Amino acid sequence: MKYVDEYRSGAEARRFIAAIRRVVTRPWSIMEVCGGQTHAIVRFGIEELLPPEVSLLHGPGCPVCVTPCEILDQALALAGRPEVTFCSYGDMLRVPGSDGDLFTVKAKGGDVRVVYSALDALALARQNPAREVVFLAVGFETTAPAHAMAAHRARIDRVRNFSLLVSHVLVPPALAAILSASDRRVDGFLAAGHVCTIMGTDEYERLARDYGVPIVVTGFEPLDLLQGIHMCLRQLEEGRAVVTNQYERAVGPRGNEAARRLLHEVFEVVPRRWRGLGELPASGLALRPSFAAFDATLRFGMSAGAAAEPAECISGLVLQGRKRPTDCPAFGTRCTPDSPVGATMVSAEGACAAYFRYRPRSARDVV
Amino acid sequence: MCLGVPGEVLSIASDELRMGRVSFGGVVKEVSLVYAPEAAEGDFVIVHAGFAIGLIDAAAAARVFAYLDALGEVLPEEPHP
Ligand code: SF4
Numbered sequence: 001m002k003y004v005d006e007y008r009s010g011a012e013a014r015r016f017i018a019a020i021r022r023v024v025t026r027p028w029s030i031m032e033v034c035g036g037q038t039h040a041i042v043r044f045g046i047e048e049l050l051p052p053e054v055s056l057l058h059g060p061g062c063p064v065c066v067t068p069c070e071i072l073d074q075a076l077a078l079a080g081r082p083e084v085t086f087c088s089y090g091d092m093l094r095v096p097g098s099d100g101d102l103f104t105v106k107a108k109g110g111d112v113r114v115v116y117s118a119l120d121a122l123a124l125a126r127q128n129p130a131r132e133v134v135f136l137a138v139g140f141e142t143t144a145p146a147h148a149m150a151a152h153r154a155r156i157d158r159v160r161n162f163s164l165l166v167s168h169v170l171v172p173p174a175l176a177a178i179l180s181a182s183d184r185r186v187d188g189f190l191a192a193g194h195v196c197t198i199m200g201t202d203e204y205e206r207l208a209r210d211y212g213v214p215i216v217v218t219g220f221e222p223l224d225l226l227q228g229i230h231m232c233l234r235q236l237e238e239g240r241a242v243v244t245n246q247y248e249r250a251v252g253p254r255g256n257e258a259a260r261r262l263l264h265e266v267f268e269v270v271p272r273r274w275r276g277l278g279e280l281p282a283s284g285l286a287l288r289p290s291f292a293a294f295d296a297t298l299r300f301g302m303s304a305g306a307a308a309e310p311a312e313c314i315s316g317l318v319l320q321g322r323k324r325p326t327d328c329p330a331f332g333t334r335c336t337p338d339s340p341v342g343a344t345m346v347s348a349e350g351a352c353a354a355y356f357r358y359r360p361r362s363a364r365d366v367v
Numbered sequence: 368m369c370l371g372v373p374g375e376v377l378s379i380a381s382d383e384l385r386m387g388r389v390s391f392g393g394v395v396k397e398v399s400l401v402y403a404p405e406a407a408e409g410d411f412v413i414v415h416a417g418f419a420i421g422l423i424d425a426a427a428a429a430r431v432f433a434y435l436d437a438l439g440e441v442l443p444e445e446p447h448p
Contacts (some may be wrong), residue, residue, distance in 0.1 A: 001373070001391065001392035002373065002375070002392075002411065003373040003411055003423055003428060004373060004392075007431065012432070012435060015435055015438075015440040015441070016435060016440070018440050018441075019435070019438045019440040022440075036370050036371075116396070116416075116417050117398075117399070117416055117417020117418070118416070118417070119384065119399060119417055120417070139416070142371065142415045142416070142420065143415065143416045145402055145418065145420070146399075146415070146416045146417060146418045149384070149399065149401060149402075149418070153383075153384070193371075194371040194413060194415060194420065197371070197413060197420050197421040198420055198421075220370075220371070223431055223435075224431065227431055227434060227435070230438075246431075248424065248427035248430055249423050249424050249425075249427040249428040249430075250371075250413050250421055250423055250424070251421075252421075252424075256402055256420055256421055258401075258402050258404060259402040259418075259420060349370070
């Protein structure tokens with residue numbers, strides 16, 4: 001596939017590895033922010049190829065993983081209602097709430113649909129005027145413009161049986177929280193390329209300045225990640241801390257202005273609870289009051305109960321790069337992708353699932 | 368949900384959502400190009416959750432390799448078997 005295969009070349013990867021070995025003189029910890037990057041790093045065994053001085057910490061950028069349990073509980077309650085057709089991206093179906101998952105509700109006869117796009121959910125609402133169609137709107141800055149467009153079209157076209165259960169999160173506040181920790185372990189970040197495709201790099205300039213941390217906007221293929229690591233190490237070794245852009249083919253400095261405009265028209269910034277990280281100020285998006293008619297929690301009078309996360313799951317620490325999935329006693333035994341205890345074992349972008357799927361093989365492949 | 372994939376724009380309709388057909392290595396999907404107003408047939412776009420979120424800049428795409436060449440790094444010896 002064009003713009004994919006050429007960034008997976010083994011020969012070029014070996015040249016990058018050699019360059020990384022040459023640039024590094026002491027230990028550094030670099031966090032890749034996005035779950036898609038974690039997935040590629042583990043799948044291609046990139047960590048094992050790096051010199052021992054370089055550790056990669058896996059960050060909080062997996063939307064499936066950070067959606068809090070109480071949102072899942074609201075989703076389960078809505079999906080169980082007889083008048084509701086509940087629409088979600090496929091990877092949310094297996095995420096455990098306090099009592100079961102969406103898949104279980106579906107198996108019990110709930111009308112739960114997997115959609116590719118929020119527009120598919122809106123189309124279902126138009127086709128089934130007697131049903132209440134609810135869309136589970138989760139994700140980072142990358143999916144928010146898509147969900148904003150669905151709400152915007154629903155309002156213009158007066159689609160009255162469509163609503164969104166919104167639990168959107170924003171990347172920069174999570175990075176700030178990780179950087180503010182007293183025992184901060186992160187020396188540099190590989191920022192999530194596609195989030196910056198939408199948002200541009202302004203907020204990251206501020207983080208780099210305030211916390212003295214280099215941030216490299218990075219893509220998702222092996223050569224992207226290796227170049228991002230090299231760019232980050234070079235700054236660390238030279239004592240610099242600025243934002244640079246490895247992923248120039250998809251990220252301009254100003255981001256996508258049309259997408260951002262609609263995002264801000266539909267959503268406002270609110271405090272959000274993150275699974276594993278707790279509540280972070282100004283770290284999420286909710287529908288603005290002008291879109292209240294499309295807010296599923298208001299339409300169905302749902303209260304936001306607090307739900308406890310499974311006690312033995314350490315995914316909160318995994319999402320902050322403080323623990324590895326393999327440090328968890330449940331990993332691979334009581335917790336597997338077929339029977340996940342925590343959300344980081346559900347999504348392909350979750351660190352626990354990526355380790356479970358690829359780690360034995362990639363560790364064997366190391367020369 | 369969060370994986371962005373590059374695809375080639377095959378056609379674009381003139382509706383308000385700029386729905387288009389985008390090919391991902393032969394797999395064709397219906398995608399909204401409303402956030403990629405400058406995209407035309409034959410362009411490559413990054414698609415996320417059914418929306419094109421940006422165009423791929425072909426000149427910038429080659430810079431990964433230019434960066435590597437500028438490092439002057441040659442292919443290391445194959446590791447010993
Ligand atoms: S292995 Fe399972 S229980 Fe342990 S941290 Fe990962 S998701 Fe949680």
